[in-house]
Amino acid sequence: MYRSHTCGELRESHIGIDVTLSGWVHKTRDKGFVVWVDIRDRYGITQLVFDEDRTATSLLETARGLGREFVIQVMGTVIERASKNNNIPTGSIEVLVKELTVLNKSKTPPFTIENETDGGEDLRMKYRYLDIRRNPVKNNLIFRSKVTMEVRKFLSDQGFIEVETPYLIKSTPEGARDFVVPSRMNEGQFYALPQSPQTFKQLLMVGGMDKYFQIVKCFRDEDLRADRQPEFTQIDCEMAFVEQEDILDVFEGLTKYLLKEIKGISVDKFPRMTFDDAMAKYGNDKPDIRFGMEFGELNEVAQHKDFNVFNAAELVVGIAVPGAAEYTRKELDALVNWVKRPQVGALGMVYVKCNPDGTFKSTVDKFYSEEDLANWAKKTGAKPGDLICVLSGETNKTRTQLSALRMEMAQRLGLRNPEVFAPLWVVDFPLLELDEETGHYHAMHHPFTSPKPGQLELLDTDPAAVRANAYDLVLNGNEIGGGSIRIHDAETQAIMFKHLGFTPEEAKAQFGFLMDAFQYGAPPHGGIAFGLDRLVSILGGQETIRDFIAFPKNNSGRDVMIDAPAPIDDEQLKELNLKLDIPSK
Incomplete structure (x- = not known):
C-alpha cells in the first residue's frame, strides 16, 4: 500500500494515528537539528518532520538528501504542529516520520512548481507534465x-x-x-x-x-x-x-x-437580440452586455456641416465612455493613437468632453455648436463627466473599429468583471x-x-x-x-x-x-x-x-512538448503512396 491517506486530508482528528503518505517533495527546510519536508500530491500538502531527538541519524541524513520533486513514500505518526499554518487545510498537524523510501529521484525542474512560477509560457508548455503539478493548472x-x-x-x-x-x-x-x-x-x-x-x-x-x-x-x-x-x-x-x-x-x-x-x-x-441590432448597437454579433456604451449613430446630427471627414463617411458613430471626461490631453492622444494601430485600423478619432457643468469641449469645436454636441450626447446617451468617442468611415469597418474601442475602454474601466455573467x-x-x-x-x-x-x-x-x-x-x-x-x-x-x-x-x-x-x-x-x-x-x-486544456498547442499549432507536427520517415511515405517534394531553403 503506497498510501493510507492523501496529502490533503489529515486534520487534528487524525493526531496519534500512524499513516502512510506518498507524493512529491515540494520544499525542504533544514535547520540543522530538524528537517521539515513538504510532501505534495493532487489533494494538497502535508508537512513532514525529522529531528535529532526522535529520528534515527540515517533517516535524518536521507531526508537532507531529498531534492525538489523527488517521489517519496513515508510512514509515521500524525502529531500536532507547533507552529500552525492557517493557509493550508493540513496546517494544524505534521507527520513525525519513522520510515522514508525514495520511489524515484528527480532532476531539478526547469521552473518552480509554485502557484506563481518563474517559468515562461513556452518553457511551461515544453514541460507541460510539470506545469500540471502546479495548482492553477491542476x-x-x-x-x-x-x-x-x-x-x-x-x-x-x-x-x-x-x-x-x-x-x-x-x-x-x-x-x-x-x-x-x-x-x-x-x-x-x-x-x-x-x-x-x-x-x-x-x-x-x-x-x-x-x-x-x-x-x-x-x-x-x-x-x-x-x-x-x-x-x-x-x-x-x-x-x-x-x-x-x-x-x-x-x-x-x-x-x-x-x-x-x-x-x-x-x-x-x-x-x-437580432443580428442586425447587435451589429448596429455593439459592432459585432457577440456583444458583451455586462456594461453599456451602446453605439449612437450620428449621421443625421453630424453630417451636412462643414466637416468633410464626416460628410464623406458612410457611417458616423460614437460611444459615451463613462467618467472619462477627466482624461488628460496626453491620455486622449494615446487613445487616438490606440485606434490608429494596425490591429484596429481607424484613421483617427473625434472626441467630445461632456463637462460636469453641462458644457462641451471637442476636437471639432470650430465645426459644431454646443447645441450640435448636445445632440451627439443625446444620441450616445452621454452624461456630464463622460467622454464621447466618434469614428467614421465605411459602415462595417467603422463598427468593427468602434467595437474594439468599446471593449478596450471597458477593460480599462474594470467593467468586464469575470464573476458577472450576462x-x-x-x-x-x-x-x-x-x-x-x-x-x-x-x-x-x-x-x-x-x-x-x-x-x-x-x-x-x-x-x-x-x-x-x-x-x-x-x-x-x-x-x-x-x-x-x-x-x-x-x-x-x-x-x-x-x-x-x-x-x-x-x-x-x-x-x-x-x-x-x-x-x-x-x-x-x-x-x-x-x-x-x-x-x-x-x-x-x-x-x-x-x-x-491538458496538452494544448502553441500559437503556431505546435505541441512543443512532443515536437509535433513532425516529419515521417520514407518507409511510411512509401506505404501511404506519398512523395513529398519540399524545396530546399
Whole structure:
C-alpha cells in the first residue's frame, strides 16, 4: 500500500494515528537539528518532520538528501504542529516520520512548481507534465472535469443519448480547412478529420434517436488565437421534432444549470437580440452586455456641416465612455493613437468632453455648436463627466473599429468583471454572406441551415435579405454556442446547394448520402454546439482556453512538448503512396 491517506486530508482528528503518505517533495527546510519536508500530491500538502531527538541519524541524513520533486513514500505518526499554518487545510498537524523510501529521484525542474512560477509560457508548455503539478493548472483541469460531468448529468436527465460519431470522414468544401489523413489501403484517397459531427448528427435524427449529444473532439486547420486551437472540444447536440423555441428553452436551461451548479449564480434573464441590432448597437454579433456604451449613430446630427471627414463617411458613430471626461490631453492622444494601430485600423478619432457643468469641449469645436454636441450626447446617451468617442468611415469597418474601442475602454474601466455573467441569444442571422472577392454567396453557418419560414423564395430575388433559422448563445462577449434548425427535405437542400454554387453533380458527390437519407422520412430537426473549452474558461473567470486544456498547442499549432507536427520517415511515405517534394531553403 503506497498510501493510507492523501496529502490533503489529515486534520487534528487524525493526531496519534500512524499513516502512510506518498507524493512529491515540494520544499525542504533544514535547520540543522530538524528537517521539515513538504510532501505534495493532487489533494494538497502535508508537512513532514525529522529531528535529532526522535529520528534515527540515517533517516535524518536521507531526508537532507531529498531534492525538489523527488517521489517519496513515508510512514509515521500524525502529531500536532507547533507552529500552525492557517493557509493550508493540513496546517494544524505534521507527520513525525519513522520510515522514508525514495520511489524515484528527480532532476531539478526547469521552473518552480509554485502557484506563481518563474517559468515562461513556452518553457511551461515544453514541460507541460510539470506545469500540471502546479495548482492553477491542476485546478483548471479539475474544474473542466466538473463542468463536463454536470453537462452530461443535465443532458442525460433531459433524455439525451450520447452517441459517438466517426473521426475519419470525408472532406467537404465548406467551412475552414480540413486536416486530411491519407489512406494506406485506398491509394491516392484521403480521410478528413471532422470540423464537427454535423451530418452524422442529422443522420441520427433520421435514424430516430430523437435527442443526441456528444462531447467530441473537432479539428480545423485555421489560424490560431488565444481562444482557438487546431483541435477543440464541442458539446454537440441535436433534437428531432423541434422548432427554434424548443432548442433555446433546453439550452438556456443547461446554461442556467451550469451557472447555478458551478458558480452558485442564478441568472433569470436571457435577452434576445437580432443580428442586425447587435451589429448596429455593439459592432459585432457577440456583444458583451455586462456594461453599456451602446453605439449612437450620428449621421443625421453630424453630417451636412462643414466637416468633410464626416460628410464623406458612410457611417458616423460614437460611444459615451463613462467618467472619462477627466482624461488628460496626453491620455486622449494615446487613445487616438490606440485606434490608429494596425490591429484596429481607424484613421483617427473625434472626441467630445461632456463637462460636469453641462458644457462641451471637442476636437471639432470650430465645426459644431454646443447645441450640435448636445445632440451627439443625446444620441450616445452621454452624461456630464463622460467622454464621447466618434469614428467614421465605411459602415462595417467603422463598427468593427468602434467595437474594439468599446471593449478596450471597458477593460480599462474594470467593467468586464469575470464573476458577472450576462448571457444573450443572438438570432435572425443572414442565411448567406457575400464573398467580396469572388462575388459569390456562401453559407454564414453551414449549408444545412434552414431559412426562416416563408423566405425560401427570396433566394432567387434578394439572397442577402434571407434570414437564417439560426441562433448563437453569447456569454460575456464570447460566443459559447451556436446552432440552427436544419433543412430536412431533399428538395429544399438541393435549392440551397444551387444557390451556394454547387452543380447537381457536385452536390451529389459531396452530400449524396445526406440527400438520400432525407428521402426516407427525415423528421424536422435542429441543434446546437457549445465550445466546451471556451465555456469552461469563461466559467473559470478567464478568456484564454489553453490553461483549461491538458496538452494544448502553441500559437503556431505546435505541441512543443512532443515536437509535433513532425516529419515521417520514407518507409511510411512509401506505404501511404506519398512523395513529398519540399524545396530546399
